[in-house]
Amino acid sequence: LGTAAFAPMAAGYVRDDDDPGRFMGKEMALTRITYFSPSIGFKLNDEWSVGAGIHFSYQGISAYTDLRVSHLLLGVVNTALSQIDSGSDCLGGAFTFCGESINPFEQSVTLEVDVETPLSVTAVFGALWEPTPWFTWGFVYHTEATNRMKGSYRMTYSDEWQGVFGAIKRDVPALTSLLGLPSGLAEQEGDARIDLKTPAHFATGVSIRLLPKWKINVDAKWTDWEVWEGLKIEYDKKQEFTAVAAALAPQYSTSDTLTIPRHYESVWNLAFGIEHQYSDRLALRAGWEPRKSSIPDDKQGVLLPIGDANLFTVGFGYDWQTDKHFDVAFGYLRAKADIPAGSSTNANSMDPYTNILYNPYSGLDIETEATAYLLEASYSWQF
Numbered sequence: 001l002g003t004a005a006f007a008p009m010a011a012g013y014v015r016d017d018d019d020p021g022r023f024m025g026k027e028m029a030l031t032r033i034t035y036f037s038p039s040i041g042f043k044l045n046d047e048w049s050v051g052a053g054i055h056f057s058y059q060g061i062s063a064y065t066d067l068r069v070s071h072l073l074l075g076v077v078n079t080a081l082s083q084i085d086s087g088s089d090c091l092g093g094a095f096t097f098c099g100e101s102i103n104p105f106e107q108s109v110t111l112e113v114d115v116e117t118p119l120s121v122t123a124v125f126g127a128l129w130e131p132t133p134w135f136t137w138g139f140v141y142h143t144e145a146t147n148r149m150k151g152s153y154r155m156t157y158s159d160e161w162q163g164v165f166g167a168i169k170r171d172v173p174a175l176t177s178l179l180g181l182p183s184g185l186a187e188q189e190g191d192a193r194i195d196l197k198t199p200a201h202f203a204t205g206v207s208i209r210l211l212p213k214w215k216i217n218v219d220a221k222w223t224d225w226e227v228w229e230g231l232k233i234e235y236d237k238k239q240e241f242t243a244v245a246a247a248l249a250p251q252y253s254t255s256d257t258l259t260i261p262r263h264y265e266s267v268w269n270l271a272f273g274i275e276h277q278y279s280d281r282l283a284l285r286a287g288w289e290p291r292k293s294s295i296p297d298d299k300q301g302v303l304l305p306i307g308d309a310n311l312f313t314v315g316f317g318y319d320w321q322t323d324k325h326f327d328v329a330f331g332y333l334r335a336k337a338d339i340p341a342g343s344s345t346n347a348n349s350m351d352p353y354t355n356i357l358y359n360p361y362s363g364l365d366i367e368t369e370a371t372a373y374l375l376e377a378s379y380s381w382q383f
Helices: 020-024 072-086 159-171 173-179 240-248
Strands: 006-014 027-036 039-043 048-067 109-132 135-142 145-157 187-198 201-211 214-223 230-235 257-261 267-277 282-291 308-321 324-339 366-381
Touching: 020 048, 048 145, 048 187, 109 187, 145 240, 159 173, 240 257, 282 324, 308 366
Parallel strands: none
Antiparallel strands: 006 027, 027 048, 039 048, 048 109, 109 135, 109 145, 135 201, 145 187, 187 230, 201 214, 214 267, 230 257, 267 282, 282 308, 308 324, 324 366
16 A cells, blocks of 8 residues: 655746747646555565556646737738838728737737646556566556646737727727627736646556666656647636637637647657666666657647657665665756748748647747756655
């Protein structure tokens, strides 16, 4: 019998006010903390052992980002308005914009969302086969969970946004009503909800003792990231930004929902390790895991800037006393992605029919690099 507290998922970042990445995440925190995990293991015979557990977890998301609408159509309209308006005191006619315009390269809306759930339940089970002293095989499977998170949001609209849509409502109110256009509000806030799935995970591996004090491990791992088709935010009332998004991309938005498409994929990764039994108490370890990104090349972006990665680790295990054990590991991860202009529908597509939402870097070359320094430690004992 046993339990543990740990963080199976924890990531976040903060970007500067002038960082170009702020249009796809200025601040982000994604956290899953398992605070109670009652588990049981049972040795069936000399060769087979099985185990299972239930994990009770907290899940939360906090996001703050600037949004812009770098769509080709908006750029053409914005340029036309600027050229027409530069030759007159006002645009004239029915639309008296008088210099008002929305720049497709600047922030139009700022979105803040904080949602969480105190209870998300998953199950885990596995087995271990030890037919000889020098060979071991095992597997583990974690079930999927749907996290129904609730919280708050705030939409803050730029002066340009307020100016354009405020002018349309003032001068042509019938058009605002007919097309459901924004009215030029400065801010909207209220309750929000996000349903996010924790993907299922499967891992299997073998451990082979080549020499009395040397052991190698090979694992194969799979995580079902394909369930992350999009990040859907539900609001308690109609939003000005989502009203525009719904008109341009109804497949991704309604008047009170916004889906930021992701379309990730489930991939297999291999991991390799070596262990040296330095003494009766101390075991030294090292490992390498070449991780193929679950984000396809045509879906790469800077919201989660994780391309193909390499994870290098070193660590040790130490038997402090009988039935009391320490494990410590240090890791270094580096991930890189090259995203040529027009290659990703999640970031820089130039196709006006597919880059409507959300594609803030249309026509730009993007390169991302992420590094992480990891520390993991555990203390276990039998009772």
